[in-house]
Amino acid sequence: MGKTTACWKALPGLRSTGARLAGFVAPPLLNGTGNKTGVELLDLSTGVHQTFAKIVQAGETPTVGVYRMSPDAIEWARGVMAAALLADVDWLVIDEIGPLELHLGDGFAFALEPLSDPVRVPNAIVIVREGLVAELAERLGRTDVIVLHVSEENRTTVPAQLIRLAREAQVQTGEMSR
Numbered sequence: 001m002g003k004t005t006a007c008w009k010a011l012p013g014l015r016s017t018g019a020r021l022a023g024f025v026a027p028p029l030l031n032g033t034g035n036k037t038g039v040e041l042l043d044l045s046t047g048v049h050q051t052f053a054k055i056v057q058a059g060e061t062p063t064v065g066v067y068r069m070s071p072d073a074i075e076w077a078r079g080v081m082a083a084a085l086l087a088d089v090d091w092l093v094i095d096e097i098g099p100l101e102l103h104l105g106d107g108f109a110f111a112l113e114p115l116s117d118p119v120r121v122p123n124a125i126v127i128v129r130e131g132l133v134a135e136l137a138e139r140l141g142r143t144d145v146i147v148l149h150v151s152e153e154n155r156t157t158v159p160a161q162l163i164r165l166a167r168e169a170q171v172q173t174g175e176m177s178r
Contacts, residue, residue, distance in 0.1 A: 002155035003127045004028070004095050010125075010159035011044070014091060014166050021045070022084035023093035023124075024077065026052060041073065043080045044093055050076055064100050078108065085114050085121070091166065096127035102135055116140045123169055125162065 008025050015021065021044045029038035029051060038054035052074070053067035063069040084092055092115075100107035114120045116139070128136050130149065137145050146165060150158050 002152070002158075003129075003150045006150050006155050006158035007093065007095060007125060007127055007162070010162035011093075013159065013163035017163065017167055019090040019166055020088070021091050021093055022087040022089040023091075024080055024084075024095060025093060026095040026127075029054070039067065041077050041080070045080075045084065045087065052077060064098075064104075074107070078110075081108050081111055085111060090123060092121050092124040094124065094126045096129070097136055098129060098132060102132060102139065112139060116142060118142060118144060123166075 004026055008027060011021065011025070023044055024041045025044065026039050026041050028036045029040050031037050036055065039052045040049050041052040042049040050073045051070060053063070053069045055066050056062045056068045060068055081094070094108060094111060094115075097108060097112070101109040101112065115124060115126065126136070133147055137147070148158055148161055148165075
């Protein structure tokens with residue numbers, strides 16, 4: 001609960017360290033009463049955003065879970081991710097890797113191989129549901145993974161933890177603020 005919001009709130013602090021970011025966050029689309037109606041994707045490099053998925057209505061067939069994905073937005077998002085994987089950045093942000101990637105080999109599944117290579121992608125923030133954390137970690141096979149669990153109790157402190165971890169990575173690698 002609150003994974004995207006925690007990541008979103010950490011972004012200004014990460015940028016204040018001099019970190020260059022690429023990838024995307026997926027904030028919820030809300031109706032006038034604050035109910036979630038879908039998911040938007042925001043390209044962290046350009047600020048461009050698109051509606052990625054909407055919650056299905058009666059009679060509609062979902063693509064994944066309760067969502068109907070926009071084919072055009074999927075292609076756009078894949079382009080954003082492909083560019084992010086090639087960009088000269090300090091942190092790659094992926095919100096999120098889920099069943100679409102891990103179980104169906106679709107969506108951003110093509111990012112899994114680069115994510116498994118610490119030389120190619122030394123620093124990443126990857127949002128994943130609690131039930132898929134172990135599966136993603138095993139799939140990536142990296143020994144440098146740090147898992148931050150987001151809950152109702154700690155979600156307000158997670159952004160500061162992400163910023164602290166980024167600063168520690170900066171000190172250890174000297175790679176940020178090139």
